[in-house]
Amino acid sequence: MRKGIVKVSAVMGLLLLAGQFVSCDKKAPVKTNEVIADNIENTETTTVKEEIFYRKPVVFITGIDSSEKNFYKSARSYFIDKQFEVVDHAYSMQEIFNWLNKNYDGNLYGEIHIVASHNPWEGMGLETLVKGDKVTTESLRKAITLGTLPSLKEGISKGTKVIFHSEALGDNVELMKTLKDAFVGDEVPNVIASPYVAVFGGEFSSHYLAKPYYVFFPYSQSPGKVDLSKEIARKYPEEKDIDWYDALNNVKERYVGDPYTNRFSIPVKWEFDYTNSDDEMPKLKSPEAIMDWIEQDEKLSQAMKKYNIPLEKFRWRSTVKGNKLIIKGKVTVLCVLKPLIKPYGDLQHVEPDTENLRLYAMK
Incomplete structure (x- = not known):
């Protein structure tokens, strides 16, 4: 009988001890939450946006x-x-x-x-x-x-x-x-x-933008506006709104959006000194001979490719001064400008x- 009582007492003791552990486990999360809340409260900062002048x-x-x-x-x-x-x-x-x-x-x-x-x-x-x-x-x-x-x-x-x-x-x-x-x-x-x-x-806007189109001819050797208008039309077949002949004859915008033409030239000049050279100075008596000589020289050919303008569009000349060979080329550029205008509403330039x-x- 006493053994039974001892056993019951032992079991009750174990249950009480287990209850204490369970109680401790229930309190632990609450305690942790309090600490986290305190940390959040203490680490709050105020962000001030700096104004830039x-x-x-x-x-x-x-x-x-x-x-x-x-x-x-x-x-x-x-x-x-x-x-x-x-x-x-x-x-x-x-x-x-x-x-x-x-x-x-x-x-x-x-x-x-x-x-x-x-x-x-x-x-x-x-x-x-x-x-x-x-x-x-x-x-x-x-x-x-x-x-x-x-x-x-x-x-x-x-x-x-x-x-x-x-x-x-x-x-x-x-x-x-x-x-x-x-x-x-x-x-x-x-x-x-x-x-x-x-x-x-x-005349119609103090500042606007215009799209450029280019055509070239040898300096002071214009083939005429009719031929140039045909050439530039072939070069830009996607542009249907420009009357190229009129544009090449216009020097300013006559009304809002009216295409017109600016003109400028691009010079090229090289000097070659044959004083201490084993090479013989070439005799370049014609523009065709100069162009052939440029095409055969890799450096000169590469230099001209950067212009992306055909050699025959330049007027070529060569002169000799002592042991120096001087080659000059010059091309005239006609730049047709088409002002950008708004596609709707009153006829106005694009801002x-x-x-x-x-x-x-x-x-």
Whole structure:
């Protein structure tokens, strides 16, 4: 009988002990939850958004007009009317960078506008260094690599826009990339340019964009507007809205959207010194002989391929001075400009909106 009582007592003891462990297990989660709640309460922080201040847009007028053009003058007037800060007499990237460093006032540069001529064959009218080479991918990359181009110390952020107002610069992908590398400061800015031609001082709009079309002929040897209109029509068969003959005879926009033509020339010049050469100086007596000689020389042939203009479109001449052979070529470029107009509503130019990726390329 006593054994039975002992057994019952032992079982009751075990049950009580197990009950204590169960009770402890029930309390543990509650205790942990309290600690987590305390940690959350203690680690709460208040985020304060820092306000960024940008200074008024600054515009660099980087050239002087010829007697036949008013590109820079009209652009200057346009930006003055917008009450932007206009900087004259900055004709090189070096001068632009020096100005930006010197005039930084503690507020970040928001918009940096650069008005500069450009064509797809010769690069920009803007110099790389003062009295140095014009800005091309090669000249600018060299200046960056050698450290001869000043670096931007302060004022450039990821919100900075460097906007080039030029002719079809947005299509020059390599130059756009190099320009972006040049403008990198503490942060990387946005470099913006249009694949269209920037036009200032129009009769119907003070600033608009136009699509360019090109046709070529040897300098001072025009075949005539009829033949040129047929040639450019064959070159751009997808363009059905332009009367090419009329456009080649127009020098300005007669009404909103009216195509018209600009003219410029591209020169090529090489000098070869045969003073200490074992090679005999060639006798190039005709343009055909010069073109044959260029095609047979790998370096000259590659150089001309970059222009993407047929050799026969250049007027070629060669002269000899002592032991030097001088070869010159020159081509006339007729650029038909078709202003971009709104496809609906009143006849108006499309607004040059730099946020519109159909109008501007961004790097």
